Amino acid sequence: MRFLNLPLLVWAVTTFGIASALPQDPLAVRSATASPTVKLHQGTVRGTIDTSYGLEQFFGIPYAKPPVGSLRFAKPQPLDSSSSQTLIDATRFGDICMQPPAPSPLYNMSENCLNLNVVRPKGTSAKDKLPVMVWIYGGAFLQGGTPSYNASELVQKSVEIGKPIVFVAISYRVGPFGFIGGSEVADSDGATSNAGLHDQRLALKWIRHNVAKFGGDKDKITLFGESAGAMSVALQNFANDGDNEGLWHAAIMDSGGIAPGPLLTPKHPTVEQSFKNLAAGVGCKSGSLLKCLRSANATAVQSVANALTAQAGGTFPIPGALAWLPLVDYEFITDYPSVNLPQGKLADIPVIQGNNLDEGPLFAQKQLNNSAQFEQWVRTAAVIYNTSYTEQALQKVFKLYPDIPEQGSPYYNAETSTCAGTTTNLTSRRYPPLASNQYKRSAAFFGDFTFQAHRRTYLKAATLGWKKNRDKVWSFEFQQNDKYANGTGSPLGAYHGSELKYFFVRPDGRVKDPVLQDKMPRAYISFVNYHNPTVLSGWDWPVYREGSKLLQLKGGNTTVIEDTYRKEAMEALTNEKSAKVFGF
Numbered sequence: 001m002r003f004l005n006l007p008l009l010v011w012a013v014t015t016f017g018i019a020s021a022l023p024q025d026p027l028a029v030r031s032a033t034a035s036p037t038v039k040l041h042q043g044t045v046r047g048t049i050d051t052s053y054g055l056e057q058f059f060g061i062p063y064a065k066p067p068v069g070s071l072r073f074a075k076p077q078p079l080d081s082s083s084s085q086t087l088i089d090a091t092r093f094g095d096i097c098m099q100p101p102a103p104s105p106l107y108n109m110s111e112n113c114l115n116l117n118v119v120r121p122k123g124t125s126a127k128d129k130l131p132v133m134v135w136i137y138g139g140a141f142l143q144g145g146t147p148s149y150n151a152s153e154l155v156q157k158s159v160e161i162g163k164p165i166v167f168v169a170i171s172y173r174v175g176p177f178g179f180i181g182g183s184e185v186a187d188s189d190g191a192t193s194n195a196g197l198h199d200q201r202l203a204l205k206w207i208r209h210n211v212a213k214f215g216g217d218k219d220k221i222t223l224f225g226e227s228a229g230a231m232s233v234a235l236q237n238f239a240n241d242g243d244n245e246g247l248w249h250a251a252i253m254d255s256g257g258i259a260p261g262p263l264l265t266p267k268h269p270t271v272e273q274s275f276k277n278l279a280a281g282v283g284c285k286s287g288s289l290l291k292c293l294r295s296a297n298a299t300a301v302q303s304v305a306n307a308l309t310a311q312a313g314g315t316f317p318i319p320g321a322l323a324w325l326p327l328v329d330y331e332f333i334t335d336y337p338s339v340n341l342p343q344g345k346l347a348d349i350p351v352i353q354g355n356n357l358d359e360g361p362l363f364a365q366k367q368l369n370n371s372a373q374f375e376q377w378v379r380t381a382a383v384i385y386n387t388s389y390t391e392q393a394l395q396k397v398f399k400l401y402p403d404i405p406e407q408g409s410p411y412y413n414a415e416t417s418t419c420a421g422t423t424t425n426l427t428s429r430r431y432p433p434l435a436s437n438q439y440k441r442s443a444a445f446f447g448d449f450t451f452q453a454h455r456r457t458y459l460k461a462a463t464l465g466w467k468k469n470r471d472k473v474w475s476f477e478f479q480q481n482d483k484y485a486n487g488t489g490s491p492l493g494a495y496h497g498s499e500l501k502y503f504f505v506r507p508d509g510r511v512k513d514p515v516l517q518d519k520m521p522r523a524y525i526s527f528v529n530y531h532n533p534t535v536l537s538g539w540d541w542p543v544y545r546e547g548s549k550l551l552q553l554k555g556g557n558t559t560v561i562e563d564t565y566r567k568e569a570m571e572a573l574t575n576e577k578s579a580k581v582f583g584f
């Protein structure tokens with residue numbers, strides 16, 4: 001297993017946030033001005049003011065009872081109301097959920113992690129009814145936390161352009177605490193396989209119920225997520241037969257569709273095995289393993305989960321490595337996308353969904369030295385969950401993701417080479433910084449298999465003829481490769497997560513493109529306000545239904561392109577037989 005779980009870590013780490021992007025101490029930005037307070041049923045929350053950005057921020061507001069003890073692995077429970085005399089200190093981040101440790105002086109980690117943050121323009125009052133953007137973090141359903149996403153610039157920008165928004169970031173349980181499977185869980189009334197998704201849904205109910213008191217418009221709420229966060233948004237739109245209970249009204253998905261890899265059921269042998277291994281790891285041997293797991297020390301559960309994740313790596317970085325994923329529980333996720341989507345079971349709301357040009361390189365295989373090894377790796381992925389890719393289908397995939405470095409990712413034709421080329425040679429079989437000669441090929445395959453093809457599946461369902469909002473669907477491909485001052489870009493191209501710096505404070509030493517820096521947040525703020533990204537961005541961005549057009553987001557050449565790239569290859573991936581397990 002050795003280095004095999006490295007790509008997974010990278011996925012988690014890059015989507016979770018890099019050290020330099022960690023927020024500064026919120027206490028340091030507290031001003032002498034009176035702290036803002038908001039009265040809720042659960043008490044009065046007291047936040048902080050950031051005078052330099054002109055913001056009021058409320059951190060770590062609980063939205064559910066702590067999911068501990070008998071509530072571990074259970075659906076989250078709403079809070080009881082309490083006296084408004086109860087003061088809720090919202091001046092510092094709440095705890096992040098259990099995960100491989102991300103030590104920080106700014107927050108702790110515990111199971112008592114169901115909380116959310118609200119950031120609003122300074123001086124916002126309850127009567128303002130500002131549109132609301134709700135952020136759901138990524139992190140491979142294994143990691144993630146709201147503190148890594150600093151929305152100060154975004155909210156400040158919304159004020160600057162005269163279209164202020166309220167920003168809310170919600171937490172949800174991850175790893176086994178959020179996504180445990182197994183028969184015992186499936187057969188228990190008090191446990192669920194999709195606790196993390198239920199957390200998100202309860203947070204959305206809380207927001208619908210309370211956001212007006214913060215000056216937000218409860219009838220204009222847009223979800224926004226990236227990577228596993230985008231998958232979460234897609235899954236929320238898909239859950240409950242597509243009935244979103246009127247809790248949100250539009251959605252933005254950056255790099256993620258409905259399936260997080262394989263979509264399995266709680267009783268699938270692989271899932272069952274993960275449950276048993278977790279139980280055995282913490283010393284639960286007989287009787288109700290679920291009950292025993294509930295009484296185990298959370299730190300112990302987490303460390304066993306970490307070890308299992310590392311072991312589960314197999315030869316396939318993400319699907320094989322992730323033991324804890326959303327499952328088709330036939331309750332909240334009522335059936336497979338291949339069954340539900342053609343019936344239109346998907347929330348009928350305005351949507352923006354896009355990908356980055358080079359979704360794959362962060363996760364691509366670094367040890368595949370020849371074509372046979374590449375094929376073996378794909379084969380493992382395709383058969384490990386008995387997906388029934390036929391031999392013929394596999395041969396087609398091998399051919400359509402050919403052993404030609406020029407056709408691998410980072411993609412050649414996208415000018416990532418103009419900057420990457422200063423440090424690397426894209427034509428080279430041994431594309432640096434790696435020695436593997438199948439690296440670019442595996443990156444192309446993985447990016448489509450995990451991210452790109454799912455967008456096409458989703459957009460097809462979102463634009464079905466009878467959908468009321470079929471003409472409020474936009475799509476993009478982010479192709480920008482930002483450069484350091486010395487002109488060097490990333491050798492990974494426009495990689496997974498690299499667009500986030502245009503929305504959140506995430507300094508990475510590279511210079512942002514001035515056009516995108518202005519227009520990307522404008523487009524999203526526009527969408528949150530008008531359910532249309534073009535009003536405030538001025539971009540000529542056609543709706544998807546008109547000829548499957550995408551906006552190519554690239555500094556200096558932001559233009560409309562057709563969503564036809566690697567069409568045949570992605571159709572081969574999403575063939576009928578594979579559709580079920582991989583959620584296409």
Ligand SMILES: *[C@@H]1O[C@H](CO)[C@@H](O)[C@H](O)[C@H]1NC(C)=O
Pocket residue numbers: 023024025026029150151152505
């Ligand atoms: C967000 O980032 C800005 C810029 O670095 C910083 O001043 C501010 O303190 C950060 N906010 C939080 C809550 O960390």
Ligand SMILES: *[C@@H]1O[C@H](CO)[C@@H](O)[C@H](O)[C@H]1NC(C)=O
Pocket residue numbers: 092093105106107108
């Ligand atoms: C973390 O927990 C410790 C111990 O309970 C506490 O003293 C500290 O204030 C907490 N830090 C934050 C940021 O909540």
Ligand SMILES: *[C@@H]1O[C@H](CO)[C@@H](O)[C@H](O)[C@H]1NC(C)=O
Pocket residue numbers: 297298299300
């Ligand atoms: C759980 O284990 C950790 C680390 O071994 C320990 O610090 C903690 O006190 C334990 N918690 C409980 C509730 O026993």
Ligand SMILES: *[C@@H]1O[C@H](CO)[C@@H](O)[C@H](O)[C@H]1NC(C)=O
Pocket residue numbers: 367368369373
């Ligand atoms: C590819 O070659 C490298 C270096 O010799 C080796 O470490 C690696 O194990 C090989 N990969 C496979 C799949 O055999």
Ligand SMILES: *[C@@H]1O[C@H](CO)[C@@H](O)[C@H](O)[C@H]1NC(C)=O
Pocket residue numbers: 269270384385386
């Ligand atoms: C895959 O299918 C084989 C043959 O039908 C079966 O023996 C095996 O248990 C299945 N594996 C999984 C993980 O479902």
Ligand SMILES: *[C@@H]1O[C@H](CO)[C@@H](O)[C@H](O)[C@H]1NC(C)=O
Pocket residue numbers: 425426427428429
């Ligand atoms: C890049 O690599 C290719 C294939 O190995 C080689 O033909 C070409 O000369 C290299 N280009 C540069 C600029 O080194």
Ligand SMILES: *[C@@H]1O[C@H](CO)[C@@H](O)[C@H](O)[C@H]1NC(C)=O
Pocket residue numbers: 422423484485486487488509
């Ligand atoms: C350019 O700057 C970056 C960041 O400082 C550095 O990592 C890289 O090596 C530099 N590249 C060249 C060619 O000087």
Ligand SMILES: *[C@@H]1O[C@H](CO)[C@@H](O)[C@H](O)[C@H]1NC(C)=O
Pocket residue numbers: 552557559561
């Ligand atoms: C701009 O992008 C389009 C679409 O990818 C491409 O065809 C065109 O050559 C690019 N133009 C420039 C000047 O790079």
